[in-house]
Amino acid sequence: MEALDLARWQFGITTVYHFILVPLTIGLAPLVAIMHTAWLRTGKAQWHRLTKFFGKILLINFALGVATGIVQEFQFGMNWSEYSRFVGDIFGAPLAIEALAAFFLESTFLGLWIFGEGRLPKWLHNFCIWAVAVGSSLSAYWILAANSWMQHPVGAVFNPETGRAELDGVAGFVEVMTNNTLVAAFFHTISASFLVAGTFVAGICGWWIVRSVRAGRDSEARGVWRRGAYIGLVTTLVAGIAVIASGDVQGKLMYEQQPGKMAAAEAACEGGEEMPFSLLSIGIPGSNDCEDVHHVLTVPYVTSFLGTGSFTGPDSYLPGVREVQERQMELYGDLPSVDEDTEFYPNLFITFWSFRLMIGLGVFSAALAVAGLWLLRKGRVTDSTWFSRLCLVALPMPFLASSFGWIFTEMGRQPWVVHPNPANPVDQVMLLTTDGVSTVVSASTVLTSLIAFTLLYAALGVVWFWLIRRYVREGVTPVEPVADEEQPEPTLSFAY
Numbered sequence: 001m002e003a004l005d006l007a008r009w010q011f012g013i014t015t016v017y018h019f020i021l022v023p024l025t026i027g028l029a030p031l032v033a034i035m036h037t038a039w040l041r042t043g044k045a046q047w048h049r050l051t052k053f054f055g056k057i058l059l060i061n062f063a064l065g066v067a068t069g070i071v072q073e074f075q076f077g078m079n080w081s082e083y084s085r086f087v088g089d090i091f092g093a094p095l096a097i098e099a100l101a102a103f104f105l106e107s108t109f110l111g112l113w114i115f116g117e118g119r120l121p122k123w124l125h126n127f128c129i130w131a132v133a134v135g136s137s138l139s140a141y142w143i144l145a146a147n148s149w150m151q152h153p154v155g156a157v158f159n160p161e162t163g164r165a166e167l168d169g170v171a172g173f174v175e176v177m178t179n180n181t182l183v184a185a186f187f188h189t190i191s192a193s194f195l196v197a198g199t200f201v202a203g204i205c206g207w208w209i210v211r212s213v214r215a216g217r218d219s220e221a222r223g224v225w226r227r228g229a230y231i232g233l234v235t236t237l238v239a240g241i242a243v244i245a246s247g248d249v250q251g252k253l254m255y256e257q258q259p260g261k262m263a264a265a266e267a268a269c270e271g272g273e274e275m276p277f278s279l280l281s282i283g284i285p286g287s288n289d290c291e292d293v294h295h296v297l298t299v300p301y302v303t304s305f306l307g308t309g310s311f312t313g314p315d316s317y318l319p320g321v322r323e324v325q326e327r328q329m330e331l332y333g334d335l336p337s338v339d340e341d342t343e344f345y346p347n348l349f350i351t352f353w354s355f356r357l358m359i360g361l362g363v364f365s366a367a368l369a370v371a372g373l374w375l376l377r378k379g380r381v382t383d384s385t386w387f388s389r390l391c392l393v394a395l396p397m398p399f400l401a402s403s404f405g406w407i408f409t410e411m412g413r414q415p416w417v418v419h420p421n422p423a424n425p426v427d428q429v430m431l432l433t434t435d436g437v438s439t440v441v442s443a444s445t446v447l448t449s450l451i452a453f454t455l456l457y458a459a460l461g462v463v464w465f466w467l468i469r470r471y472v473r474e475g476v477t478p479v480e481p482v483a484d485e486e487q488p489e490p491t492l493s494f495a496y
Contacts, residue, residue, distance in 0.1 A: 027197025083436030202232030
């Protein structure tokens, strides 16, 4: 394998590892803040116990998220130095702000929240966890600003003297920060993060409800776990609706900005009106030719509606893979890295199935929300075996759905690392992936770091799972409200 292929594998592996942790931190921080606020306002120890329980899981996830995220930015200057040279003036700005503002905001207030109980005024202690929640969303916004610019570059000009894309002054920075791709991606990412966190909280609390009832601890099931389950279930329900709505907006935007991505998501050779949505397709292994794909089970009109908002008529027309290929070859066929074999559409197998898995795996969260709200209605608790199993099965599904969504977003942009803006197709603010890789880092060097990071991240993944499993199975312990003047001893094994 060449350095380009290895660099792509390395970035893909480290990104997927890291992104497993990201949505849980973004979504769980506000839910812990809600639990903490409920404890502050009611004074009930049950809310304190829930805050402690999910607070330590948040700390574990945050710590490992930081550890796995640091590697991401180093790769831009090493494996992808040509990319950094070309876009550094633009791409570096939101990343720097994220590190200096959002990340330090999260870290500082998280530290104050961990060690401030009983030392800070209660209102200030509560403010700290809300600052963490806001900081995590701000962090997501700045990161998505950088990524969305790669998906749809705005506010930039090409400098022929330096051969670089540069910000078009203050107005250009404002354009980058208000990019319509960014706005759509932010709301979709945040709602997906709440779906992950809601399912996580509901699944764990639901499992503990069944376990507590069977152990004869009905008061714990009703007083503690049912409260947490309802927060998770309601969050899952609301977030699921928000994911569908924001995903619909984002999908229609992508059909305008990256028609190749969306044509590949359907593996449709030819464009047309009233396009169906494929539930199942069969293709020749290893082939990336849409003619080798056979649609077995389809739903009429759905793809046209997803892309245009119209089921039938001229407004429902969507381009196919062949049309996208011809159009982009006309526009960009004279680029130095382009030859007659260049495919201006992504890998059909990965794009097609990652899109469907992103959508399909969300069904488990919906099933958990419906079942949980029904079984726990009117103060009830349950010892149902099937509900306990549903809680455990549903837990990993939104994590996987988010990961496949990220794979679809990034892989679907290929062969571009900076996709051309269709409104300005020849403004030269674009970059092929083949032109972004470093020209001085050898394949053997990338392979060595790829193996090292994969093994390291695998070990961290085991540690993450072991810690989460340990503290989830440990459950809650009686925790009395702490007076402001007291100086409490650490209540958890890692000092929180």
